[in-house]
Amino acid sequence: MAHQRGSRHFLAQRLTALLLLPLVVYLVILLVSMVGADHATVAVRLSMPVVWVPMLGLVLAGVWHMWLGMQVVIDDYARGGSRSTLQMLSTVLSIATALACLYAVYLLNSGA
C-alpha cells in the first residue's frame, strides 16, 4: 500500500503528525483535568465545542496517522496473501473507529 504512492504517504504522515502535536497536548491536559469527575461533568465538558471539536480532530487525524503507520508495519512483516487481508482489516478498523467517534460526538451533542 505504501509502495508506489510513497511521497503522498510520507507527506500525509508528517502533516497528520504536525496536526496531532498540539491536539495531543490539549487532550492530555483535558483528560487530566477530568480525573475523578462524574458523568454529568464529563458529558457537559465533552459537549462544549471548544472540547469536542479538537477531540474529533484528534481522533480523525489520529486514525489517519495510525492507518498510515500500520500500512508500513504490515508491508514490512506480512508476506503473501495475509498482507492484503491485514491491510483491509486495518482499514476497516480505522474507519470503524472514526465513525464510532463521530457517533459519540453526535450523541453527546444531542443531549442524550
Next chain:
Amino acid sequence: MVGSSQPTPRPLSPHLQIYRPEINMVMSIVHRLTGLALYAGAVLLVWWLLAAASGPAYFDYVNGLWSSVLGRIVLLGYTWALLHHTLGGVRHLIWDTGRGLDIPTVDRLSWWTILLSAALTMVVWVVGYWMKGAI
C-alpha cells in the same frame, strides 16, 4: 518464484541478534511499538467517548474498569506510549528538515526523548492524583 529453480545462496546481511543494541536502534523499535500500542489506544479512547455518550450507568462501569489496578497499569502505559511517541515524532520531524542526523546528535536526542517522556508521564500522573484529591 513459482517454477523457478532454487536461487544460488547469497550472503546474508548480519541478523538483528548479532548487533549489540544501540540507543538509536532501540529507539527506532520503541517508536514503532508505541505506535502500535497507540493504535489500540485510539480504540480505547473512542470506547471511553462512547461510554460518556451512552449515559451515567455505563460510564461509571467503564470508569470503574479504568480505576482498577490493571486499568491503571494500562493507562500508565498509555500515557507513556503517547508521550514517548509524540516526542519521538518531534525528533523525526526535526530529522525531516535535514538537521540533527549525525550520530552524536541522534543519540543525544534519543536520551532526551526517554528522559522527557518518563518525566512528563510522572508529571501527568502526579497532577492527575492531585486532581482526584489523593495528594
